Amino acid sequence: MVLSAARQHLLGGIRLGACGQHLLGGSRPGAWGQNLLRGIGSVYTAAKGFQEKEIREKLQAFPGGSIDLVKQESGIAVLTVNNPARMNAFSGSMMVELEERVSQLEEWTEGKGLIIQGAAGTFCSGSDLNAVRAISNPQDGMKMCTFMQNALTRLLRLPLLSVALVEGNALGGGAELTTACDFRLMAPGGVIQFVHKHMGLVPGWGGAARLVRIVGGQNALKMLGGALKIDPEMGLQIGLADRVLEGSLAGSGANALLEAEQWLGCYTAGPAPVIRAIKSVVVSGRELPLEVALGTERDVFGTVWGGPANLQALATKAKHK
């Protein structure tokens, strides 16, 4: 399918430069403002019958793989889903580790961006089916899903601009993980597929709720109802993907990551307090009723107004030509 230049522009098509115009397809901060700036936004820990400690122990009984976090001087962290022998499926211990890494990122006050990737050139094939089989009763399933909803909600609310770097397959829970990032970059050959219907399931990690907000209800229904394989072209078309990586660079691990870092760097350039405030006002606008979001925006505005970056810009009489 040939996309018009304007459509490509809106969809973040591959012909735009790395820093091209990828437009989107005063007081002490109040509680929401403070929470948003700290990136803490758990709403699930009070869910009925949910004992985090109990489910954490249960999940630890299914070990394997790891979730690796590298925080870089650039302010961009890289989180790697690392279980290549199982196509980076999430073991129980990896679910627990993911939540721990999110906690570490919530405390990382210098951070501006985050890239989530899978090890060895493929993204993530969802839950480890061996663990799933062992806890395939409704009670345990509910607990696991609540734990992951909590972790992924907090991940999306981090005051960091986040990117899912999709090489290879993002299946089931792996597809859900991509929706817990602000942006999705797809390598040629990459696939995002909500395979849940084929498993007799629906998404339970918050992936359906987030998907509707990203691609709209019609597209979400088609993706879930048809368990559609979304390739990069289709991803761009429906607004699921923000960019397709260059073919020459993608598929070669470090290069794909480098390209993703360059892309993200266009948006994270600048002082951390400002970038974090940008993410915070977008999170509040995305999640809160308008009146509440406006209040939060005022709170966050108050953290940057008259701040060092603002004063410096005023002193240099910046022109925006």
Ligand SMILES: C[C@@H](C(=O)O)C(=O)SCCNC(=O)CCNC(=O)[C@H](O)C(C)(C)COP(=O)(O)OP(=O)(O)OC[C@H]1O[C@@H](n2cnc3c(N)ncnc32)[C@H](O)[C@@H]1OP(=O)(O)O
């Ligand atoms: C919805 C949800 C939830 O919990 O809420 C979920 O995410 S359920 C999980 C949804 N995901 C799935 O159903 C993924 C099922 N797997 C696949 O479709 C396939 O394995 C692909 C991921 C497309 C890769 O196929 P390909 O032919 O390239 O490799 P392969 O099948 O030989 O896979 C390599 C090894 O990874 C393992 N493997 C792959 N995906 C796995 C998974 N999710 N859990 C446990 N092991 C998995 C395979 O069994 C195999 O192990 P051995 O070498 O030992 O045989």
